[in-house]
Amino acid sequence: MRSPGAWTLSRRLSVVFAVLLLACSGVSAWLQMAASERHEREVTQRLSLGLAAHIAGNAELMQRGGLNAEAVRDLFDKLMAVNPSVEVYLLDPGGRIVAQAAPPGHLKLERVSLAPVRSLLAGAPLPVLGDDPRGMGPKVFSAAPLQVDGRAAGYVYVVLSGEDRAAISANLAAGSALRTTLWSMAVVALLGLVAGLLAFRFITRPLRQLTDAVQDFERDGVAALGHAPALDAVARGNDEIGVLGQSFVQMAQRIDAQWKALTAQDQQRRELFANISHDLRTPLTSLHGYLETLRMKADLLDADERRRYLDIALGQSRKVGRLAQELFELARLEYGVVKPEKERFALADLVQDVFQKFELAAQARRQRLVADIAPGLPVVHADLGMIERVLTNLLDNAIRHTPEGGEIAVRLLHGDAGVQVEVADTGPGIPRELQPVIFTRPAFASGGERGGGLGLMIVRRILQLHGSDIRLEPRAGAGAVFRFALD
Template structure:
């Protein structure tokens, strides 16, 4: 867009055109009103002129008009007031006598309707025909009936603004009035334009500041939004459209900043995830490689018992690598939307009993107790059966591996908000405070903790969180007296269940 076509300049141009149009219309209306006022004043002042002329008894004689007296009277009136033109009309409005120079008379008859309106007391000004005019606009006049021997002989018709008046008025208008009007219009337009430019500049200043903020965001990136926040908050104060635009932009910048921080955090968590997975893979792979290499180098010197022990250790490390690889694959499918939940209605209590059966032998080997705490009359839930089984399996497997011998793992089911609230708890050491914040966002590997990489891939809780998010739910770690780690989440009930 060209440089001159800014919003304030376009508004100023439109304002200037409208201002000039208004000034022109105002000047035309003022001149027209002044003209009508002048006509009314002249007609009122001269209302008795025609009656005074009609009262002159010398104008008529028994045989008709006294031409000598008429000419003498007309010449005297024209000499005293050159702007008036006097006519004698017969009862039909035809001109019976006049003093116009040869060739100046254009009409020989005058319309009687305006004459009757004026004699009837119509509001002034009343315009009548101009015998010397070319037609069009009428002239103010004075009129009086002319009587001879008690009978109507016609009218004395006096045009109060005749040819000489029009010529003089045109000359004065051309030399003075028009010039004054144009200068007045120009001055008013200039002052109005200057005031409009200042007003538009003040009005559009918030828009310019918003534009500058957007340009800085385009060039400097997300960092510029933090510095622009105070200014944007100031622009959003008020109730006008610009303030509403500023408020909307402020909210947008805040949302962008929050999303950017979230994306930055997610990127950092993803980097830590890859780093932790690489660390967790390297440990069992190094161990596996070491034991296999030992078997190869010392194959002839190892006893059968030592060979078997080395193979069992290598096999255990291989299982850990396989389990971690499976968890990474599963998490990738959940992260990128490859897996979609296929919901169905089922009783969560039955699923809990089935999962308990899977861990009975592992719990007995550790002298642990699996305790179901299931409330009666639970509603049927709507969820992906396989995914929820995976959630319970991960939570129970994690609890069993980190609960000391003689401990207890409990799964509690309660009806809540039309669904079922699930709580999985154990009597283990719990999760250290420094690991709790990022527990469900990334794997945390710390020797001796519940998420020790020696016994866990560290991705079980991350997978649990992703699965529950696909079910419009969430999992959280809660503090509870006399308990180790306590996890809670909720599943929605099935319609009509």
Template sequence: MAWATLSRRLSAVFAVLLLVCSGASVWLQMRSSGIHEQEVIQRLSLGLAAHIAENSELMKPGGLNQEAVKDLFDKLMAVNPSVEVYLLGMDGSIKAQAAPPGHLKRDRVGLEPVRKLLSGAPLPIAGDDPRSLTASKVFSAAPLRMDGREAGYVYVVLQGEDHDALVANVATDNVLRTTLWSMGLVALLGLLAGLAAFRLITRPLRELTAAVKRFETEGIDSLEGEAPTLERLSRGSDEIAQLGQAFAQMTRRIAEQWRELTLQDQQRRELFANISHDLRTPLTSLHGYLETLLLKAGTLSDEERQRYLEIALGQSRKVGRLAQEVFELARLEYGVVKPEKENFALADLVQDVFQKFELAAEARRQRLRPDIASGLPVVSADLGMIERVLANLLDNAIRHTPEGGEIVVQLRAENGGVAVQVSDTGPGIPGELQKALFMRPVFMSGSRTDSASSGGLGLVIVKRILQLHDSDIRLVQQADRGAVFRFQLGGAAGA
């Protein structure tokens, strides 16, 4: 819902808080004003009860002089209608009063506030209102003496019923109206200032929200257009700037991942195309020779038939090898195969792999030479997978090195593990093919290889196996060598 934006919710919360604070301020101001008024009235009238108590006509030898008391009460309340005068006994009971019939609600007044007032406690002090069962009001009090001893108290309520009625009638007078109008104006101005401040504060957040929405609707193409906005929002150190920095970093990461996914998708398409090409050539050749054998079975000599069968068998082997590589790569790519690491000496594994390729190297009059440093640490890796890595690299080196060449496997201790380098004396790999060397089958012409002996998926499998071992393989340049491949395996823990 459009109303539920952050800025509008903040504005609504701010408005409610402002109104609550304004109301609380008005209530506190009116209450403090009332307390101040009570203190002023009580302080001004503090000696009123004592002045009344000094009137000697209030008492006579038999007790109170009721006529003098009534006459005095009538005169005082005529002069100041807001006061109510009472004479109390020593126990707080009301002995004399001038309240209209039915208005008196108490027959006794608590003496604790009276004692506090007479002892000089801080003002204002409220005492019981005889004309109410619950109300308390400021008062003036003084002891009443007869024959030199205390006979009771003069108790004067300073804000009586007439005062309350007058306050109720003028509750909407100019002073109160002015106070309410001023508080309302302050609240309105504060609300407008707060709304403007919230709009300015949340402006970067709204821009960031708009950028996110454009990214949601327009996709990855909108990120480049939002770069200046994200850069501007990332400046500063507040929370919104940090959010902008996080979103800018996220968009860069998404853009990089998108480019990587696009590249991987392109590479995957090229991989399928290359595999199809690599399969089509031997299959076409295989089909052609088999068809020739079928059509010309009666006219071919034994030597021709034998040669055709050997060629067909060779093409069949190549198709089988490529199919096996595709299957193996698929298992590595989708996590079917997990490395089962163990500790072993890499030098011993190199010697074992050399033995498997001795006959192939001798057939091409090539020399396999190990260059193994002494004191190599034990490595931790999957023995079968690393054997496959070395076998693929040596197979490529033997097939791509001319007769009389040399293939060297070098082992050196490095960073707690073993660095492996496989090099040959072949023509090397052209620069235009090096970038995608470990991503797809390599097809090269010339002395290195031809379409019949392409690089296949061997190097792609090698890279994936080493990635599972938290390692990587790279092609390095050496002036006196052909293709030089280097990777490293970590040492065994505690070795």
């Protein structure tokens, strides 16, 4: 169960999205400002690219033997008065500043790197940044070679974004431009955040419905799934959440089926204990009664009566012993203690062997044992001892519940993938109300009619260990027919 203060997945996704959106907006604003600055530099440099060459062509700057210092200073002052954004410098062939018009204390460099100058003169892509003699970082510039008396005398170096322009640009950037950028970023971020939150709410809606369904299932069980149409919509989806919804529904149904099976097994176990207690109590009570009678009336009974009482007591003792043995055998089969050791054998030979064990018992009751075996039957692959136990239990059951003069038949037929076995008798049959439970618990009809004991439960468990099962076939008239298959 989710605690009240816990953050939902939708809320966590929204916070992460908001942080990422703000980070992306900041990066976008920085890239935009950097691109705008680069564009401005390129435009400025492209427009003023010929300014240095124009200055270098001024003849008044030259005099015999070198530069005219007075003319140079006068020209620099006029240019910087007309366009305060430019700063003009004369460089010697090594890049050292030989003439400039900077106020005292503003010049920070005595020499300018000539590599950017040569790149610009070689036609490198704009903008090309060079040194700022006033130490304010790389700036766009215009440059041209300067010649005196036909020989190279250095370069005219014009910084196109001088100190005054940089100060004004910084103030403007801190003012309207920055505010405009920040407001634009805020508006874009706000719109993106609203759109993202709506999208997350729409995307995570099936997940919230699935979460509600899980909580309902935890509270009300599988019955809650029948009152969750939203879950049906989620389970019909083809995305990952739809697959998760389908898996949850299947898991819930499987858990419900397993829970019902466990409940049914628990009920069967309770009924088994109750019936076994009844089956044990009856012979034990009879055994106790006859033994007590023998002790109390030993001197009053003749030899025949004592022998009859002892025979009855011995018969009840055998019944208790047989029931205890069957119960022990069933427990070993149920808990997997016994594993079938399969081998190949002819089922027809096994039927004849089992018939020999019951031949005397059948003759004593004037019953007929019939083996109806189809020709050409294949051998089966099974545990010989276990299958013998199956046939023994079925024949013993049939002989005990078939009246004198009746018939017990075992038929071996060709099955779909092996041999089909059918055990039929002409007894009273099994009452309709007991037929659904004869293989799951001991059951006896009222009035002492035929039912199902532990023997049939053992038969079914042995066949299940062989990948088969047994069923009671409907039959018109008297008698019961049991059928199973082996391959």
